[in-house]
Amino acid sequence: MSATLKRSTNATLEVEGLRVSFGGMEAVRGIDLSVERGETHCLVGESGCGKSASALAIMGLLPGGARRSVRRLGFAGDEIGKLSERRMARLRGDRIGMIFQDPMTSLNPAYTIGSQMTEVLRRHRGLARDKAAERAVAMLDRVGVTAPGMRLGQFPHQLSGGLRQRVMIAMALLCEPTLLIADEPTTALDVTVQAQTLRLLAELQRELGLAVLLITHDLGVVARVAHRVSVMYAGEIVEQATTEALFAAPTHPYTRGLLDAIPVPGKVRRGDKLGSIPGIVPRIPAGFVGCAFRDRCAFAEPVCASNIPPQFASPDHAYRCRMAPDWWRATA
Amino acid sequence: MAELIAAANLTKHYPTSRTTRQMLRGERPVVRAVDGIDLVIQRGESVGLVGESGSGKTTVGRLLLKLTEASGGTLNFDGAAVSGLSGDSLRRFRQQAQLVFQNPFDSVNPRFTIRRAVAEPLINTGVPRAERDGRIAEAMRLVHLGDFHRYADKHPSELSGGQLQRVVLARALVGRPSFLVADEPVSMLDVSVRAGILNLMRELRDRLGLTALYISHDLTLVRYVCERTLVMYLGRIVEDGPTSEVISRPAHPYTQALIKAVPRPRTDQSREDLPISGGLANAVSPPSGCRLRDRCPYAFARCAQEVPALLEVAPGHRAACHLTSPANAAAA
Numbered sequence A: 001m002s003a004t005l006k007r008s009t010n011a012t013l014e015v016e017g018l019r020v021s022f023g024g025m026e027a028v029r030g031i032d033l034s035v036e037r038g039e040t041h042c043l044v045g046e047s048g049c050g051k052s053a054s055a056l057a058i059m060g061l062l063p064g065g066a067r068r069s070v071r072r073l074g075f076a077g078d079e080i081g082k083l084s085e086r087r088m089a090r091l092r093g094d095r096i097g098m099i100f101q102d103p104m105t106s107l108n109p110a111y112t113i114g115s116q117m118t119e120v121l122r123r124h125r126g127l128a129r130d131k132a133a134e135r136a137v138a139m140l141d142r143v144g145v146t147a148p149g150m151r152l153g154q155f156p157h158q159l160s161g162g163l164r165q166r167v168m169i170a171m172a173l174l175c176e177p178t179l180l181i182a183d184e185p186t187t188a189l190d191v192t193v194q195a196q197t198l199r200l201l202a203e204l205q206r207e208l209g210l211a212v213l214l215i216t217h218d219l220g221v222v223a224r225v226a227h228r229v230s231v232m233y234a235g236e237i238v239e240q241a242t243t244e245a246l247f248a249a250p251t252h253p254y255t256r257g258l259l260d261a262i263p264v265p266g267k268v269r270r271g272d273k274l275g276s277i278p279g280i281v282p283r284i285p286a287g288f289v290g291c292a293f294r295d296r297c298a299f300a301e302p303v304c305a306s307n308i309p310p311q312f313a314s315p316d317h318a319y320r321c322r323m324a325p326d327w328w329r330a331t332a
Numbered sequence B: 001m002a003e004l005i006a007a008a009n010l011t012k013h014y015p016t017s018r019t020t021r022q023m024l025r026g027e028r029p030v031v032r033a034v035d036g037i038d039l040v041i042q043r044g045e046s047v048g049l050v051g052e053s054g055s056g057k058t059t060v061g062r063l064l065l066k067l068t069e070a071s072g073g074t075l076n077f078d079g080a081a082v083s084g085l086s087g088d089s090l091r092r093f094r095q096q097a098q099l100v101f102q103n104p105f106d107s108v109n110p111r112f113t114i115r116r117a118v119a120e121p122l123i124n125t126g127v128p129r130a131e132r133d134g135r136i137a138e139a140m141r142l143v144h145l146g147d148f149h150r151y152a153d154k155h156p157s158e159l160s161g162g163q164l165q166r167v168v169l170a171r172a173l174v175g176r177p178s179f180l181v182a183d184e185p186v187s188m189l190d191v192s193v194r195a196g197i198l199n200l201m202r203e204l205r206d207r208l209g210l211t212a213l214y215i216s217h218d219l220t221l222v223r224y225v226c227e228r229t230l231v232m233y234l235g236r237i238v239e240d241g242p243t244s245e246v247i248s249r250p251a252h253p254y255t256q257a258l259i260k261a262v263p264r265p266r267t268d269q270s271r272e273d274l275p276i277s278g279g280l281a282n283a284v285s286p287p288s289g290c291r292l293r294d295r296c297p298y299a300f301a302r303c304a305q306e307v308p309a310l311l312e313v314a315p316g317h318r319a320a321c322h323l324t325s326p327a328n329a330a331a332a
C-alpha cells in the first residue's frame, strides 16, 4: 500500500500494487501511480530507492532473476500486465517511448545513429529508408542536435554525453508515442539545452496529449515541469501530490529532508557543510512491516514499526506517516 | 602555489565523415572539439569546468590525462611534457592522475564484481592483497556506500545508477591520486546523497590537498567545491574567474544565459523562459569571429570579424567578449 491519490479512470498509464524483488530483496513494494493524458508525473527519491526498477517493471524489461507482480497495469484503457513479450515489444518504441538511465541500453555501440533511428521507423511504421532518414533528421533537429545529417553517420561513442542523451530522446519520440517513460533523461545536459528539451516535451504534450512519467533527482526540473509528483523511499511511494501542493507543504519527514538538502543560492556560504539526510536507504527483507524511514527519522516512535496507513493533507496530497498533516508548522 | 597542469594552445580535432562534394574538393572537415585553449591549474586547486553540451569539456579532461592524443599545443604535468611520458614515467602518471568517467554504466567492466572493480588501481600499483580490502572499504565509506558488504560481490548491472556512479568515484579515490578529473561526478545523485559527496570533495581539497578539475553542468557543485571556474563554448574557454564572481557577475553573454537557465526548486518560476535561443553551435563549421555571435543577443559588426581574446574584466576574472571586456572594447 502506498500513499496515493484517487485516479480518474481514463488515465494513459495506471499502475496498481506494483512489486519487484531481486532475490530476497524487495526493491519495489507495492506502488500505485497514474499518468493522465498530457500530464507529467515525476518520480523522485534517493539513489537506490527503486525508481528505475519501477520503470523497467512497467515496460516489462526487468532483467532475468527479478520478479514482478502487479495488480493492475493499464495503458490507454488496456490491461498490459499479462501481454506476451512479443506484444509488449510491439508497444515499446512505438506507442510507449522509453529513455533509459543507461544510454547503452538504448543505443547499440556497433551501429550508427542513423541506422538505429531509421530501423525504429522501418520496424514500427514501415517507412522506406529515405523517408525514415528524413524523419530522423527532423527529430534530431527538434531536440537541438546541430548538423543532424552528420550525426546520422556517427557511432554512439563519437558523441558527447549530452548529444547522446538528445539522440535517445529523439529516438524515443520518433513514433509519436502516447506515453513516454524517461529515466533521468537530462543528467548530461547543460541547463540551457535542458530547458530547451523540457520545452519540447511540453510542446508535444500540448500537440499530442503525450503522457510523461519522468524520473529525475533534480527538484528544479520537477518544479518546472511536473503536474504531479511521487516521492519514493525504500521501494514505496511515501508522498504523492500535485506539484504546487508538494512544494507548498511537503509533509513526509523524508520529503522535508530532501527539500532541505537543496542548497539555496545565496544561502550557502563557503565553509558551510551542505545538509544531507544522515544514514542510508535500508535493505528491505521480505515481510518488512512499518515505516522504512524510521531508523533515519528524527520523529520516530515505537508506533512507526507497525503498519502506517496513508493520510491526506488535502484532496490532492497524500502521504504516509503517523504524524498529522500540519505537524511541521509547529516545528518551523 | 606551484603549477601542476599547464596547457598552451591545446587542440583536439576529430576527423568526420565527408560528403561527396567535400571529397571531390579534397576537403577534410573536422570536429573542432577543443580549439586552442590555455589552462593552468595550481597544485591543491579545485577548478570547475562548465559549458554547453558538446563544447569539448570531456575532451579537455581526456587530453589532460593523456587518454587521447592532442592534435596540437603543449601540456605539462608537474613540469614535464605529458607527450613525452612513456614506460615508467607514464605508469607513475597513471597512478597519480585519475578520471571519473561521465557515464558510469560503461566505465566499469560488467564481468567484474564491485570489489574487483574498485581494487583495480590497487592491483595496478601492487598494493598487497592483505591491505586491499581495508582500503576498498574505506573508499566505499567515503562515497557513502558504507554498507560495502551489500555490494562487494555484486556486478555493475545489479546496482542503481547513483550507486554505480559512487563506485566509479571510489575507484578513482582508492589509490589516493594527486590529480583528479571528475566528469559529471554527481549527475545521477539526488540532493541528499549529493550533499554528502560534495562535502567529501571539499574535504579532499582542504585536508589532502587534492588538485582537481570538476567538469559539471551543475552549478551547485562548482559553487560549493571550486574556487575557480572556467566556462567553455564550442571548443574555447570564454570565461575564467573566481567562482563566486563568475556566478554572481557573469561577464560573458553565454555564461549569463547559462546561469539564468538554472531551474530552481520553486513553482513560481516561469516555465518557458530561455535566454539563448536557436540551435546549438556547430563544431564542424563554427561562425567566424566570436563563436556565439549567431545566438548572442548583443552581437554587433565586430563580432563577425574578430575572435575576441580572453582578457581581464576584473582582477583575476577574464572573459572573451568584445562587449564586456574593457580591454577588448578599448582596442576597437
Ligand SMILES: Nc1ncnc2c1ncn2[C@@H]1O[C@H](COP(=O)(O)OP(=O)(O)OP(=O)(O)O)[C@@H](O)[C@H]1O
Pocket (backbone or CB within 6 Å): A022, A027, A045, A046, A047, A048, A049, A050, A051, A052, A053, A054, A063, A066, A101, B157, B158, B159, B160, B161, B162, B163, B188
Ligand atoms: N539486477 C539487479 N539485481 C539485484 N539488485 C538490483 C538489480 N537492479 C537494481 N537492484 C537494486 O534494487 C534497488 C533499486 O534499484 P533502482 O535501480 O531501481 O534504484 P533507483 O531508484 O533507480 O536509483 P538511482 O537514482 O541511483 O538510479 C537498489 O538497491 C539496487 O541495488
Ligand SMILES: Nc1ncnc2c1ncn2[C@@H]1O[C@H](COP(=O)(O)OP(=O)(O)OP(=O)(O)O)[C@@H](O)[C@H]1O
Pocket (backbone or CB within 6 Å): A157, A158, A159, A160, A161, A162, A163, A188, A190, B014, B015, B031, B032, B033, B051, B052, B053, B054, B055, B056, B057, B058, B059, B060, B102, B283
Ligand atoms: N571519438 C570522437 N570522434 C568524433 N567526434 C567526437 C569524438 N569524441 C567527441 N567528439 C565530438 O567532439 C565534440 C566535443 O565532445 P565532448 O565530449 O568533449 O563534449 P562535452 O563538452 O563533454 O559535452 P557533454 O556536456 O555533452 O558531455 C562533440 O561534438 C563530439 O561529438
Ligand code: SF4
Pocket (backbone or CB within 6 Å): A252, A253, A254, A291, A292, A293, A294, A295, A297, A298, A299, A300, A301, A304, A308, A320, A321, A322, A323
Ligand atoms: S511514520 Fe514515523 S518514522 Fe516514518 S516518517 Fe513518520 S514519524 Fe518518521
Ligand code: SF4
Pocket (backbone or CB within 6 Å): B252, B253, B254, B290, B291, B292, B293, B294, B296, B297, B298, B299, B300, B303, B308, B320, B321, B322, B323, B324
Ligand atoms: S563578442 Fe559579440 S557575439 Fe560574442 S559574446 Fe560578445 S557581444 Fe556576443
Ligand SMILES: [Mg+2]
Pocket (backbone or CB within 6 Å): A051, A052, A053, A101, A183, B160, B161, B162
Ligand atoms: Mg535509477
Ligand SMILES: [Mg+2]
Pocket (backbone or CB within 6 Å): A160, A161, A162, B057, B058, B059, B102, B183
Ligand atoms: Mg562530456
